[in-house]
Amino acid sequence: MRFLAAPWAKAGAIALLAAPAALLAWNGFHGQLGPNPIEAITRGTGIWTLRLLLVSLAVTPLRRFLGLSELAPYRRIAGLAAFSYAVAHLATYVWLDQFFDWNAMLRDVGKRRFIAAGVVALAAMAPLAATSTKRWMRKLGGRRWKALHRLAYLAALAGTIHYFWLVKSDIRGPAAYALALAVLLLARIVPARRQPQAMSAM
């Protein structure tokens, strides 16, 4: 899987992860987002944030299981993409949903636990996006950088709870994401013993 290390492969991954946003924008400009386009944008950016958070959490277990060290940089790509969707999601809320009514938004965060959960998820992602570069990795030192980036678990967990708390009665959607998250977290415990094998395969 040498090609994974090639620049074009990374560019391809970035294009792939940006595709849902491009599709949303395209459909938005062409009036193809249904009767409530702002809701469609809110949902679209939100669900892709969660999906890409899970993708970023899937990179490490996959790398270990398949012994593909070339996958490592893709975790950063997926994580940054997830953060971008989260920022777009927040911007949709601030602009198109609340129209910069800061008082109303502050009240929302205090009164509505699903919004508070969303804020926690975003707050957990922000420092990860800020320190995603090699320079920051060196600056913080490997161990501290790794510890900080465990916030990704919190972001995914808070994001899933955010989704759970906003549905009215049909919980199948959030339940599926919770299950996927549980599998990804468990996958971190299981392959810990297999790691030497994976290393030798490299």
Added chain:
Amino acid sequence: MPIPKSSLIPYSEITPKPLYLSRRALMGAAGGALFAGLASAGQKLAGFGKSRFSTTEKPTPYASVTTYNNFYEFGSDKDDPVVNARSFKTSPWTVVVDGEVAKPRKLDLDAIMKLAPLEERIYRLRCVEGWSMVVPWIGFELGALIRLVEPTSKAKYVVFETYYDKRQMPEAAGAGLPFPYVEGLRMDEALNPLTIIAVGLYGQVLPNQNGAPLRLVVPWKYGFKSGKSLSRIRFVEKQPRTTWMAANPREYGFYANVNPEVDHPRWSQARERRLGEFTKRPTLIFNGYGSLVASMYSGMDLKRSF
């Protein structure tokens, strides 16, 4: 009274059960086809009058009204019902009207359509989720149906039970709600001239996803109060336990009057997004129908009786 022997039908004359059953099915199908010709979704309705209760606001486009629906029996996403209700069978259709009434009835759709002259009612519809639309309904006042069955003095509430058929509504199993869907009104609310039974919209027979063949419309309450595809209307003495109240009593009350000052626990109800508009507009108390309904709630704490 003894039956004279000669009037007894010889056994040989009796049509075997499987045979008459199949004949009934055939006739039913024929009747259904005939009726479908008269009243299938999209079919024009004729001879309806205008109403002074109609708003002059611009109706939400037909495409939005018929593709953005909360009808959990056909799936919990807004774009599900238009797809999943496509082959929903709405004829033959009967509605049982019973309970605390002098004259319980079982009405077929033909009889229902003849209860009262049809009227167009252009109403605002405010969903508890924070969006709204304007719908030109075709229907008649629920009061006409209520007077037909003569409720007794024990009839304090009206219960609306919607149709439920697992085979036709397989998506209902995942909706997270118990079915059939049950809603209710206080007797005075049911008799309010704004409360209608709708059988159409935009001058046409009601599309399946909007609650065909007949549904309730209570414009000053959140949309979930207006049950779709009604199969039973029951008059009772005690306030019924309605579906959303049972599912989440903290979030959904029996009255569910549109009220910008009483938040849903998870979101503010102060403003709403009218479909097709970019900015949100302020939500009006009783959805703007206060002059016709507010007196029914005088002296009540609307924050408590939400």
